[in-house]
Amino acid sequence: MLQTPGPDAGNDRFVLVATLDNVRHLSNLLKAVHFRDQATVFASANGIRVTVEAAKSVQGNAFIQACIFQEFRIEEDSVMFVVNLTVLLDCLSIFSASSLPGMTTALKMCYRGYGYPLTLFLEESGVVTVCKIQTQEPEETLDFDFCSTNVVNKIILQSESLREAFAELDMSSEVLQITMSPEKPNFRLSTFGNAGSIHCDYPKDSDMIEAFHCNQTQCNRYKISLLKPSIKALALSCKVSLRTDNRGFLSLQYMIRNEDGQICFVEYYCCPDEEVGEFET
Amino acid sequence: MRLVVTGGNVSVIGRAIHALSRIGEDCYLEALDDGLAVRTVNSSRSAFASFLFAPAFFQKYDPGILNPASEADGSQSQKENFRCKIGMKSVLGVFKSPVTLEKTVEKCKMALGRGMDQLIIQLLCKFGITKTHNLAIQDSETLQAVYDKELCPNTLRVQPKLLTDTVVHFPTNLEEVTLEVKGRRVYFRNYIEPDTDPRKTMQTEMVLTPMEFDEFSVKDQTEITFCLKGAEVTVFRGQFPNLLGLLQKPGSPGRFTHGLPSGKRGCGASA
Numbered sequence: 001m002l003q004t005p006g007p008d009a010g011n012d013r014f015v016l017v018a019t020l021d022n023v024r025h026l027s028n029l030l031k032a033v034h035f036r037d038q039a040t041v042f043a044s045a046n047g048i049r050v051t052v053e054a055a056k057s058v059q060g061n062a063f064i065q066a067c068i069f070q071e072f073r074i075e076e077d078s079v080m081f082v083v084n085l086t087v088l089l090d091c092l093s094i095f096s097a098s099s100l101p102g103m104t105t106a107l108k109m110c111y112r113g114y115g116y117p118l119t120l121f122l123e124e125s126g127v128v129t130v131c132k133i134q135t136q137e138p139e140e141t142l143d144f145d146f147c148s149t150n151v152v153n154k155i156i157l158q159s160e161s162l163r164e165a166f167a168e169l170d171m172s173s174e175v176l177q178i179t180m181s182p183e184k185p186n187f188r189l190s191t192f193g194n195a196g197s198i199h200c201d202y203p204k205d206s207d208m209i210e211a212f213h214c215n216q217t218q219c220n221r222y223k224i225s226l227l228k229p230s231i232k233a234l235a236l237s238c239k240v241s242l243r244t245d246n247r248g249f250l251s252l253q254y255m256i257r258n259e260d261g262q263i264c265f266v267e268y269y270c271c272p273d274e275e276v277g278e279f280e281t
Numbered sequence: 282m283r284l285v286v287t288g289g290n291v292s293v294i295g296r297a298i299h300a301l302s303r304i305g306e307d308c309y310l311e312a313l314d315d316g317l318a319v320r321t322v323n324s325s326r327s328a329f330a331s332f333l334f335a336p337a338f339f340q341k342y343d344p345g346i347l348n349p350a351s352e353a354d355g356s357q358s359q360k361e362n363f364r365c366k367i368g369m370k371s372v373l374g375v376f377k378s379p380v381t382l383e384k385t386v387e388k389c390k391m392a393l394g395r396g397m398d399q400l401i402i403q404l405l406c407k408f409g410i411t412k413t414h415n416l417a418i419q420d421s422e423t424l425q426a427v428y429d430k431e432l433c434p435n436t437l438r439v440q441p442k443l444l445t446d447t448v449v450h451f452p453t454n455l456e457e458v459t460l461e462v463k464g465r466r467v468y469f470r471n472y473i474e475p476d477t478d479p480r481k482t483m484q485t486e487m488v489l490t491p492m493e494f495d496e497f498s499v500k501d502q503t504e505i506t507f508c509l510k511g512a513e514v515t516v517f518r519g520q521f522p523n524l525l526g527l528l529q530k531p532g533s534p535g536r537f538t539h540g541l542p543s544g545k546r547g548c549g550a551s552a
Contacts, residue, residue, distance in 0.1 A: 168378075170374060194370075196371065197414075199411075200412050200413075201410065201412075202410055203409040206410065207408045
């Protein structure tokens with residue numbers, strides 16, 4: 001006789017089971033990389049990584065370590081699938097319209113493996129919603145080949161000081177030019193828009209700069225449209241690190257503290273704009 | 282030309298520019314001996330607004346520029362007053378959020394770029410952060426409204442809050458308002474086209490007595506109709522006290538001026 005499994009039974013059939021008391025610990029991080037519909041989810045014993053890419057030039061990664069989850073069980077070495085991030089976020093926030101302040105939604109996320117949908121059980125105040133989201137063929141994500149040994153310059157800043165600069169970026173400029181140097185200006189963000197050029201300078205001894213390791217003057221331009229989505233991650237974070245390597249590739253790492261004070265990371269990689277023009281100082 | 286503004290005064294300039302941006306698309310700057318004039322005019326040239334910041338408003342006020350053209354012909358280099366026209370959007374970008382300006386900006390420096398075709402505005406903020414805006418500017422003539430204060434028989438001086446409280450009773454989409462001064466009363470009415478069926482329109486009228494005004498000098502009964510949008514943003518929403526209105530007959534410009542107690546003057550005029 002076939003036994004119909006109850007909602008809690010049959011956990012052995014799932015290759016991935018993850019539960020959270022507060023779904024916002026996941027949804028806030030996913031919003032920080034939500035600049036395209038398609039996301040690749042990669043799960044391992046360490047936790048979950050969600051990757052979003054655009055134009056083969058920019059990549060956003062949200063990391064949620066296994067220890068953030070109340071329960072995290074993975075039956076294989078790694079699990080990878082592609083899912084529609086917009087749909088996933090809509091499901092995770094399904095109770096938000098009617099939520100009273102202080103109420104949290106609990107989440108149980110389950111995945112049976114290749115070909116199966118991603119199943120979400122969401123509960124708030126005794127009401128349970130089940131969502132099944134189709135998964136797609138996993139695709140190779142870009143490897144920016146960014147390793148610490150090739151890092152030329154690194155700056156760690158309090159996010160507060162960078163937030164205003166990024167919020168007021170002149171979007172009529174096609175590029176954002178980032179200058180990092182042991183000489184003045186130590187750290188400069190520049191735009192070249194319709195109004196003229198705008199430079200935002202941070203001295204290396206500013207109270208907002210926690211660490212300043214610049215050995216070489218580097219001046220790189222990045223398409224502003226590619227970096228704009230990172231503003232969401234910046235808004236959530238308390239600290240940000242900017243690193244450039246010998247090719248001018250940019251790595252932005254955002255330290256985000258969730259409601260329970262736990263730390264998670266979001267990372268953006270961006271390749272420099274190929275057109276090398278005159279650099280205005 | 283070098284100007285330095287410190288502390289809360291930076292956001293005052295920001296608020297003035299925000300007010301002007303609701304009227305015109307270009308901002309006219311002129312560094313006069315008696316202060317920095319920041320002006321604009323709307324596209325139909327029917328509304329003009331000007332803010333004048335006296336030298337005392339600045340930490341450093343050096344308005345002159347050396348005219349290189351006069352050096353070329355061998356004569357003594359003439360010191361002229363700085364004057365330019367700049368896109369409103371460009372200068373608004375410097376003063377995007379007056380609230381943030383108050384919290385973070387310690388000093389604002391303005392200077393003319395070496396090529397004379399750029400205005401450099403530098404904001405020195407907390408934590409050593411410096412923001413430099415190099416804005417393209419154009420030459421311009423002095424922007425002035427044509428009116429004669431002496432021809433105005435009526436003078437009203439009032440706190441802007443009274444006018445804001447009056448205007449709030451009108452429909453939000455109201456375009457034109459009629460102001461009538463008759464005897465010892467001031468009437469504000471929404472303007473209705475003459476051939477409109479009175480049964481199909483709502484008329485709102487606010488009546489003010491001389492007691493509500495700080496100065497009430499009415500020699501001629503006058504009724505004028507003007508565009509509320511232009512007046513509202515500069516005049517009625519102004520955060521500066523002591524609004525002075527000088528009114529003439531219809532067709533002639535009415536002039537509204539704000540005065541500040543410590544000698545700094547902002548003034549707006551609408552025609």
